[in-house]
Structure formats: C-alpha cells, structure tokens
Amino acid sequence: MLNKKIVIIDGNSLINRTFYALPIHMANKEGLHTNAIYGFVNILNKIYKEYDPEYITVAFDMKKPTFRHNEFKEYKAGRKKMPEELAEQMPVLKEVLDAFNIHRVELEGFEADDLIGTLAKFCENKDLSPIIITGDKDALQLASDKTKVLITKKGISTLEQYGYDEVLDTYGVTPTEFIDVKGLMGDKSDNIPGVPGIGEKTAIKLIKEHKSIENLLGNLEGLTKKMKEKLTENAEQAILSKRLATIIVDVPVAISLEELKREKPNNEKVIELFNKLEFKKLLKDFDVKKERKTDVESNREVNMIDSIEKVKSLNEKIIKNEEFVLKIFSDHNNIRDEKIICTFMLVENEIYCIKDDGLLLELKPVLESVNIKKIGYELKQDMTSLKEYDIKLDGILIDVKLGAYLIDPSKKDYHISNIYDEFLGEYIENEEELLGKGKGKLNYSQLDEEKLMSYGSNLCIALSKLEGVIVERMKEDDLYELYMDVELPLIKVLGSMEYIGFKVDREKLKEIGNELDERITNLTAQIYADADEEFNINSTKQLGVILFDKLGLPPVKKTKTGYSTNAEVLEKLYDKHDIIPRIIEYRQLVKLKSTYVDGLEAVINEKTDKIHSSFNQMVTATGRISSTEPNLQNIPIKLEMGRNIRKVFVPTSDEYTLLDADYSQIELRVLAHISDDENLIEAFREGQDIHKTTASKVFEVPMDSVTSIQRSKAKAVNFGIVYGISDYGLSENLHITKKEAKKYIDEYLNKYHGVKEYMESIVKEGKEYGYVTTLLNRRRYIPELKAKNFNLRSFGERTAMNTPIQGTAADIIKIAMVKVYDRLEKNNLKSRLILQVHDELIIEVHKDEMDMVKNILKEEMENAVSLQVPLDIDMNEGGSWYETK
DNA sequence: GAGTTCACG
DNA sequence: ACGTACGTGAACTCA
Structure with missing residues (x-):
C-alpha cells in the first residue's frame, strides 16, 4: 500500500526563488508587487495536482537569531537585505496560505530547514512519505528512500526530484555525505567559511574517498602538501562549518499530525485575495467558486399570468402595493424588431410571469404610472422593448445596475451576479453560465423553459433584495440626487436616441467605398513594388521587417513585441523612402474603408435605413x-478625406434638417470654475480667445502680438x-525638450495660480479620501494614488x-440632454435629439421648428448649471452631418 | 485574448 | 532614476 504523502515547503526559500524568477513589474493596481506570490501559488497548484498530498505545511524562518548565530557570529553576515518589493509580499503570502487553510510553522531559534528536517524524520518514522519543496540545494542532505526533495529549476517551471539514489547519481556522494561536502566548500550566501581554496569539485572528490570530514582529517596521507596544509590549518573551521551546515532533525517541537492535515480552502477568502491580487487565471485553475447557498427562496413558485382574470388581479395588487420588480426578457435581435419573450414581476414577494403580449398590454397603466415604483436591471432595454407595444415605462425607477455603476464607476462590468455577490454576498448564476458566450451565445428565446423560469425568478428576488442596499449606499455617498435628477431621466433620453437612430445615405456610402477601394488597390500595388515583394501591409510585424530590415530604414521606436510603425514613427521617416508616404495614406484609407464604410454598412437597420447605435451609460x-x-x-x-464620411449621415426626410450644438471650451471653463482661478475666470467672462490668452501669459507677449505658433503651443x-x-x-506632444516643456508649464502655473492650487489640492484630497468627485458628486475611486510604483x-x-x-463636463451635458429632451417633448415638437458626442448634441430639427429648437438648445445648454463663468455654445445646421460646420 | 494602431472628444 | 499625457471603441494580426 502506498504511504500517505506529506508536503513540507520551505516558505522563505521558495518565495525567494519565485521572486527572482518572475518579472518584478507584476503588480496589482494598488502597486503591490505580486510576482513572488503568483509563482508560489502556481507551484502550490502543481503540487496539489501531481501529488494530492494528505498533509501539508509551510515552514518559515524567523527574523530572530538562531543557535547558528550564537555559535558563529559571522553566520549569514553581509547578507543583503530582502528587497522591499519582496518584503511587502511576505505578509500577503501568509494571508494566502491562511485562506487555503494551509498549516504554517515557525520557531524561534531555528531556521525553516531545521523544522523541515525534524518534520521529515518524524514523518518517516510514522511511515509517511515526506515531500520537501525548496529552492535550495542544502536540503538535499534530507533526501532518503522515503523523503524526496523537490528543487525548483530553470525559473519555476520544473521541479527536480531527489531521493537517496538521485543525490548519489548526481553528486557521487550520499545525502549525509553532502553535509561534509558543504562543510569543506563552505557557503557564500550563509557566510559559512569552509576550507579556503576548496570548492565544490575538490570537496566532492575528497568526501567520496573519505566519507566524512572527520575521517579525512584523521587520514591526510596521499594528499598534496598544499592540501594537507590547508586542511590542518582550517581543521577546526571545517568542523564548525559542517555543524553549521547540518540541518537539525530533532528540534524540540511538539508535532501534531492532525494540524498538518490538508484542508479545503476557504473559497470566499481565496476569491477575495485573488481578486485583490488580480490573479484571474489562478481563480480558474483552482476552480474556486462560491458555494451556492441553498436559498429556500430560489425555487419559489412562479405564478403564470395566462388569463384576463389573473392579469386583472395582478394589476390590482400592483396598484395597492405601489411598487414592483420588473424584468423583461426579449429576443433582443434588433432594436426595431424586438419580441418580448416573457415579463417577470415580483410583487409583495410573489413572482409572476407573463408571456402573452395581450395580457401584458393590460398592465400599460401601471407601467406608465408615475406613482408606481419599478425596480429593475438595465431598464433602458426594458423601455425599448415596451416601446414596440406603445408602452412608456415611467415612475420612480431604480435600475440596480445603474446604481452600482454610480457607486463605483471604475468596474469592468456590472453583471448582476457580481453585484449580488459584492453587496450581499449571495449567489446567482451569471449570464455567461446561463447563455454561454462568443459564437454559441444563446438569446433568451432559445433558453429552455425551466431555466428561464428559475433564472427569471431568481433575478427578481436578487433585484428586490439589492434595491434597498443600492439606494441606501447611493444616499450615503451623496449620489442619490445625481441618480434621481440626471442619470434616471437620462435613461429614456438615451433609449430614445437609440430608437430613433441616424438616417444614412446608403448610395453615398457605397460611392465613398468604391472610391476608397480603387485608391487602396493602386496604393497596394505601389507599396509592393517599393518593397519588391508582396506582404501583408496590415501586419505591423511584416511591415517592420520590410521597412527596417529589408529597406534598412532607421527604427525610431520599439514596442513590447518589436518595431513600432505607428503614424508618429512613419512621420519621422517621411522623406527617407517613397514607401513611407504611401503607407501613411494606405493606413488612412484602410481605416476609413474597414471601420467607417464597411463597419457602418454592416449595422444599417434594414427596416429603417438608419444606424441605431447603443449609448451606454455605465461604461466610463x-x-x-x-x-x-x-x-x-x-x-x-x-482630415477632409475622413470628414467626407459625415456626408452619409442625413436627416430622416426632407422635412428635417440637422442641427449641431457644441459647447465651446467646456472643459477649460469647468476648470476655471472649480479652480476658482481669477485669470481664467476673467478670460472667459470677457469672451477672450482662451488659447491666445494663455499664449500671451506663457510667452509674456501682448495679446495682439501672439503668433499663430505661440497660440497653437498654448493650446497644447x-x-x-x-x-x-x-x-x-x-514635450512629446510638442516635439520639444522636456526642459522647455517644463518651462511652459511653470510659466502657466505661475500665471494661473488658482489652477496650480487646484492641482495640488485635488491630489491631496484624492489621497485622503480615496476618491475624487465632480460638480454633481459623481465619484471615482483612485487607489493608484497610494501606489508605491512611481508610474x-x-x-x-x-x-x-x-x-x-x-x-x-459630462455632468453638464447630461443635464442639458435631459432638459432639451423634456422641452422638445413638452412642446410636442417633432424635432428630436439623436446624438451626443461628449460636448455636442445633434438634433434632427423639423424645418418648421428651427427657431424654437435653437432657442431651446441655447437656453438649456447654456443654463444647464450655473458656473462662475458663462457656458457658451456654437450652433450649425445642414443637410448632412458634414454640413453642420 | 493580448497587442498595436487609429478614429473621436 | 523613474518614463506617460485624460477618456473611449473597432479592426486587425498573431500566438
């Protein structure tokens, strides 16, 4: 029968090896280095898989001196201090081990090696098979028929296994004799002296012959005179060295095997730590999933609403209750051709499902009622789905996803499964598990009945539990007003923009595409001729080879993977070869063709001949x-060439014209306001050309003698x-020296003193609170401010x-959008908002309404908020987006 | 899926 | 000494 295995790890040795083997720049976003821990955990993973040990423990050194220091003052003297990047990982590694429920051992006065030796011998006597993991050859003396020593090799990818035979084969001495070898040769890193002048080779030779240092010293015959001298002179030192190198195998320590039993990891803690350390792949490797809570409610009965009586009674219940959870599942194929599959509701803790469209229509009044609160997830989608049924979702709406975004807008996504876990620590299947991903992704209409029913009801339960928590947290963080006044009303504005879409001129697009095709074909031929061979011009790798190897052009910049060939580099090589200008033009044309001609063509809605973009409120x-x-x-x-694409974007019909209204210098005006800078405020109040004003200040010239070059520098x-x-x-931007750039900046900050103070105080504030806020209290956490890493x-x-x-600036334009939308609607105008581009709004204006719309835009945009400086907009109209300039 | 490039504010 | 401008999304190559 096989013996049970016990894995004994030398914690210090192993983490040292992984630290030096893996790239030091591995760090999480808080600046904590993670490379050594990452390597350690990987090895742990490997060991679990390969050996499946019954017992496991990790031994650590203590900082306190050991008996070796007492015996030999110089022991480990002159050893370099552990680098900070590693030291900071030690406590975290211990946390990780604790999360895995792995036993740790350390003992004052002894090194990890001694504990390991003692444990190994103890276990051998109990008929266990010890497996020692270390990065250090010293432990080889512990190898035996029963004990295997695994040493990391070549980075951390392989572990080499040594038993008694393997040590003998490799070194020609037995594990025990290995101690004597070390006694003779010494050890630089531990500052063990050994016998000066004897290295590994000689030491092994001598011990092979004489078996031990003591034997050797007692029988020096047959050695050279010099060798005899060396040995006699350093006899005492050799004995001492041997003692220092000997791992103690009888450390007085009470061992309870029970404690060393391998236990199941604490998955919750492991997940939390791995998330903090950003160990994405390891999470998968260990297959640590949150245990699904056996939630009694998760199998709650779903009441099918399949008759007029039932829908009427549901309707009454909703009116009485004044709020309900809503989740609509649609096939989501196409914004103007969408089919609702089923609607889930949770009212007074009961779950309902409606599949019949006719019955859903019965609920139109409650769905539209401003007095009835709806709790949902991705309500913009629900609104769009309902629009096809001529239902306008309204009332106090709590979108749990939108709330979670406002609470922390830096997250990569806001899947309900993550939100539910984060705020309540509870489990719900994630969308990926349910629908799959990539090509095989299903839509809700393809989901089998049972799954849909259980997911729908679980989702409603999750939302009803989350709503209170999310709202509470928004209130705590001063985000509730932002939600109620801006983000919530914006949902319908964005939904409407998506629904209305932007009309495109298909013919014009095709025309541009054909012209591009022709020019690209010609250019491709010329580039092949220039290069004297055909290659994939789109491949930066191949292009790099052609330009810098074959044609011998000087490489300007490198990327992680090779030569850089971006526009800036090509610009610098412009005159060096005819191929360069052609590549530059080729790149431009291909970009236009693939992204804008082909890309746009592919998303034109067949039914409407329009482009219906998605406007996402929960990304940035x-x-x-x-x-x-x-x-x-x-x-x-x-560039004019690209600008032509805008000719494709036209009004819905001849009754309409496009109107483009953009804020002038909104970000600098915002800066003037929040920095309270006198000069900046004055400049805007007086309607000055701000770049010119800055030029005049930075270059210390009168306003009317600012040159255009100075102005453009000031703009930068x-x-x-x-x-x-x-x-x-x-300096990079202006192609000037860093010194010169610094001069400009200093000059600027001197003249705009308020700005200087703002920049300093906002960083301080961010550090203190962990986040910064906007005018409307929108919050962004910046953990990087506390990072140790300079970059x-x-x-x-x-x-x-x-x-x-x-x-x-984003707050301001969002307010403007909501106000403009409401005004257009209240006045029953045909004109409507169809696009926002950060500081501009595009309205499709009915020709009869032009003056009115212009007034609305001017009023609502310029008065969206009241700042210390005026907000100013420019407006342009035209028969295509191109013409609104 | 990461890396590179490039379009916009 | 460190080596990047802020915020996005899409197309493409290559491993």
Missing part, C-alpha cells in the same frame, strides 16, 4: 457616455493642463486632476 470611469455598434462618437472630422499646454500635465507628455502613482495623480474636469 468619468461619467461620460459611450457609443457602440457602431461607435458614432468617433466619426472622422479632422491647455490640453495638457486638463489631462493632468507632465513635462514629458507635453502608477503618477497615473493616479493625473487621473485625480482630470476626472473632476472631464466628469463635470
């Missing part, structure tokens, strides 16, 4: 909205200020400076 860390499928917020404008400085300036960043911390500082500016 600053509070901006984002646009996807397609992104309508990055349609080209800077203004941008830099908004982004959280650094001399390096500005990360600097990034945190720039974020702290930029977020209140960008975020406040």
Whole structure:
C-alpha cells in the first residue's frame, strides 16, 4: 500500500526563488508587487495536482537569531537585505496560505530547514512519505528512500526530484555525505567559511574517498602538501562549518499530525485575495467558486399570468402595493424588431410571469404610472422593448445596475451576479453560465423553459433584495440626487436616441467605398513594388521587417513585441523612402474603408435605413457616455478625406434638417470654475480667445502680438493642463525638450495660480479620501494614488486632476440632454435629439421648428448649471452631418 | 485574448 | 532614476 504523502515547503526559500524568477513589474493596481506570490501559488497548484498530498505545511524562518548565530557570529553576515518589493509580499503570502487553510510553522531559534528536517524524520518514522519543496540545494542532505526533495529549476517551471539514489547519481556522494561536502566548500550566501581554496569539485572528490570530514582529517596521507596544509590549518573551521551546515532533525517541537492535515480552502477568502491580487487565471485553475447557498427562496413558485382574470388581479395588487420588480426578457435581435419573450414581476414577494403580449398590454397603466415604483436591471432595454407595444415605462425607477455603476464607476462590468455577490454576498448564476458566450451565445428565446423560469425568478428576488442596499449606499455617498435628477431621466433620453437612430445615405456610402477601394488597390500595388515583394501591409510585424530590415530604414521606436510603425514613427521617416508616404495614406484609407464604410454598412437597420447605435451609460470611469455598434462618437472630422464620411449621415426626410450644438471650451471653463482661478475666470467672462490668452501669459507677449505658433503651443499646454500635465507628455506632444516643456508649464502655473492650487489640492484630497468627485458628486475611486510604483502613482495623480474636469463636463451635458429632451417633448415638437458626442448634441430639427429648437438648445445648454463663468455654445445646421460646420 | 494602431472628444 | 499625457471603441494580426 502506498504511504500517505506529506508536503513540507520551505516558505522563505521558495518565495525567494519565485521572486527572482518572475518579472518584478507584476503588480496589482494598488502597486503591490505580486510576482513572488503568483509563482508560489502556481507551484502550490502543481503540487496539489501531481501529488494530492494528505498533509501539508509551510515552514518559515524567523527574523530572530538562531543557535547558528550564537555559535558563529559571522553566520549569514553581509547578507543583503530582502528587497522591499519582496518584503511587502511576505505578509500577503501568509494571508494566502491562511485562506487555503494551509498549516504554517515557525520557531524561534531555528531556521525553516531545521523544522523541515525534524518534520521529515518524524514523518518517516510514522511511515509517511515526506515531500520537501525548496529552492535550495542544502536540503538535499534530507533526501532518503522515503523523503524526496523537490528543487525548483530553470525559473519555476520544473521541479527536480531527489531521493537517496538521485543525490548519489548526481553528486557521487550520499545525502549525509553532502553535509561534509558543504562543510569543506563552505557557503557564500550563509557566510559559512569552509576550507579556503576548496570548492565544490575538490570537496566532492575528497568526501567520496573519505566519507566524512572527520575521517579525512584523521587520514591526510596521499594528499598534496598544499592540501594537507590547508586542511590542518582550517581543521577546526571545517568542523564548525559542517555543524553549521547540518540541518537539525530533532528540534524540540511538539508535532501534531492532525494540524498538518490538508484542508479545503476557504473559497470566499481565496476569491477575495485573488481578486485583490488580480490573479484571474489562478481563480480558474483552482476552480474556486462560491458555494451556492441553498436559498429556500430560489425555487419559489412562479405564478403564470395566462388569463384576463389573473392579469386583472395582478394589476390590482400592483396598484395597492405601489411598487414592483420588473424584468423583461426579449429576443433582443434588433432594436426595431424586438419580441418580448416573457415579463417577470415580483410583487409583495410573489413572482409572476407573463408571456402573452395581450395580457401584458393590460398592465400599460401601471407601467406608465408615475406613482408606481419599478425596480429593475438595465431598464433602458426594458423601455425599448415596451416601446414596440406603445408602452412608456415611467415612475420612480431604480435600475440596480445603474446604481452600482454610480457607486463605483471604475468596474469592468456590472453583471448582476457580481453585484449580488459584492453587496450581499449571495449567489446567482451569471449570464455567461446561463447563455454561454462568443459564437454559441444563446438569446433568451432559445433558453429552455425551466431555466428561464428559475433564472427569471431568481433575478427578481436578487433585484428586490439589492434595491434597498443600492439606494441606501447611493444616499450615503451623496449620489442619490445625481441618480434621481440626471442619470434616471437620462435613461429614456438615451433609449430614445437609440430608437430613433441616424438616417444614412446608403448610395453615398457605397460611392465613398468604391472610391476608397480603387485608391487602396493602386496604393497596394505601389507599396509592393517599393518593397519588391508582396506582404501583408496590415501586419505591423511584416511591415517592420520590410521597412527596417529589408529597406534598412532607421527604427525610431520599439514596442513590447518589436518595431513600432505607428503614424508618429512613419512621420519621422517621411522623406527617407517613397514607401513611407504611401503607407501613411494606405493606413488612412484602410481605416476609413474597414471601420467607417464597411463597419457602418454592416449595422444599417434594414427596416429603417438608419444606424441605431447603443449609448451606454455605465461604461466610463468619468461619467461620460459611450457609443457602440457602431461607435458614432468617433466619426472622422479632422482630415477632409475622413470628414467626407459625415456626408452619409442625413436627416430622416426632407422635412428635417440637422442641427449641431457644441459647447465651446467646456472643459477649460469647468476648470476655471472649480479652480476658482481669477485669470481664467476673467478670460472667459470677457469672451477672450482662451488659447491666445494663455499664449500671451506663457510667452509674456501682448495679446495682439501672439503668433499663430505661440497660440497653437498654448493650446497644447491647455490640453495638457486638463489631462493632468507632465513635462514629458507635453514635450512629446510638442516635439520639444522636456526642459522647455517644463518651462511652459511653470510659466502657466505661475500665471494661473488658482489652477496650480487646484492641482495640488485635488491630489491631496484624492489621497485622503480615496476618491475624487465632480460638480454633481459623481465619484471615482483612485487607489493608484497610494501606489508605491512611481508610474502608477503618477497615473493616479493625473487621473485625480482630470476626472473632476472631464466628469463635470459630462455632468453638464447630461443635464442639458435631459432638459432639451423634456422641452422638445413638452412642446410636442417633432424635432428630436439623436446624438451626443461628449460636448455636442445633434438634433434632427423639423424645418418648421428651427427657431424654437435653437432657442431651446441655447437656453438649456447654456443654463444647464450655473458656473462662475458663462457656458457658451456654437450652433450649425445642414443637410448632412458634414454640413453642420 | 493580448497587442498595436487609429478614429473621436 | 523613474518614463506617460485624460477618456473611449473597432479592426486587425498573431500566438
């Protein structure tokens, strides 16, 4: 029968090895280095899989001196201090081990090695099979027929196993003799002297022959004169060295095998720690999942609403209760061709499901009632789904997902499973588990009945439990007003923008596409000729080889993976070869063709001939909205060639015209307001050209002699200020030296003293509270501010400076959107908001309503909030988006 | 799925 | 000494 296995790990030795074997830049976003822990846990994982041990323990050294220090003062003297990057990982590693419920052992006066030796011998006597894991060859003396010593090799990828035979095979001496070898040769890292002049080779040779140091010293015959001298002179030292190198195997320590039993990890703690350490892959490796709580409620009965009587009684119950949880599942195929599969409701702790559209319509009054509160998740989708049934969802709406976003907008996603876990520590199947992902992803109509019923009811329960917690937390964090006054009313505005869409001229798009195709074909041929071979121009790797290896152009910059070939690099090589300008043009054209012509063409709605982008309210860390499928917020404008794409975007019909209204310098105005800077405020109050004013101050010239070059430099400085300036960043942007850039910045901050004070105080504030806020109290946490890593911390500082500016601008335009939308609706106008691009709104205006709409826009946008400086907008109309300039 | 590039504010 | 401008999304290559 096989003996039970016990794994004994030398904690200090192993973490040292993993620390030096893995890249030191591995760190989480708080700046805590994680490489050594990562390696350690990986090895742990490997051991569990390969050996499946019955018992496990990790031994650590203590900082206190051991008996070896008492015997030999110089022991381990001159050893370098553990680097800070490793030291900070030690306590965290111990936390990880605790989370895994792995036993730890350390003892004053002894080293980890001694504890390991003692344990191994103890276990051998109990007929267990000890497996020692270490990064240190010293432990080889413990190898035996029963005890195996595993030593990390080549980084951490392999562990080499040594028993008695393997030590003998490899070194020609037995494990016990290995101690004598070390006694002779000494050990630099432990400062064990040994016999000077004897190294590993000689030591092994001598011990092979004489078996031990004592034997050797008693029989020096047959050795060279020099060797004899060395040995006699250092005899005492050799004996001492041997004693120091000997691992103690009878440390007086009480061992209880029971304590060393391998236990199940505390999954909750492991998950928490791995999340903190950002060990994504390891989470999967260990298959640590939250145990599903056997929630009595999770199998609650679903009341099917399948008759007019039932829907009427449900209706009454809702009116009486004044609130309910709502979750609509639709096939979600297409915004204007969407089919509701079923609607779940939770009223007074009872779950209902409606599948019949006709019966759902019976609930139109309660769904539209402003007096009845609805609790939901992704309510924008529900609103859109209901729109097809001519139902306008209204009332106090609590979107749990939106609330979770406001509470912490930096999260990567807000899946209900994560929110439920985070706020209540409870489990619900995640969407991925339910529907799959990627190609095989199902939609709700393909889900089998049973799963849909259980997921729908569990979701309603989760939402009803979460609502109170989320609202409470919003109130605590001063976010509730932002939610009620801005974010909630914005849901319907975004939904409406998506629903209405932006009309496109298909013919025009095709025309542009054809022209691009022709030019790309020609350019491709020329580039192949230039290169004297055909290659994939889209491949930066292949392009790099052609430009820098074959054609011998000087590489300007490198990336992680090779040569950089971005626009900036190509610009620097512009005159060096004919191929360069062609590549630059090729890149531009291909971008236009693939992203804007083909990309847009692919998302034109067949039914409406329009593009219905999705506007996401819960993505950005600053509070901006984002646009996807397609992104309508990055349609080209800077270069004429790309700008032509905007000719494709047209009004719905000849009754309409497009009107574009954009805030002028909104971010700098926001900066003027929040920094309270006298000069900046004055400049805006007097309607000055702000870049020119900045130029005049930075370069100390009168306003009317500012050159256009100075103005454009000042513009870059203004941008830099908004982004959280650094001399390096500005120097890169302006192609000037860092020193010069620093001069500009210093000059700026001298002249705009309020800005300087703001930048300093906001970083301080961020550090103190852990977050920064916008005008409307929108919050963003910045853990990077406390990072030890310089780059990360600097990034945190720039974020702290930029977020209140960008975020406040986002607040302002969101308010404007809600107000404009409401005015258009209240006045029963046909004109409607169809797009927002961060500081501009695009309205499709009915031609009869132009003046009225212009007034509404001007009023609502300029008075969205009241700042210390005026808000100013520019408006342009046109028959296509291109013309609104 | 990561890395690179490039379109916008 | 450190080495990046802030915020996004999409297309493409390559492992």
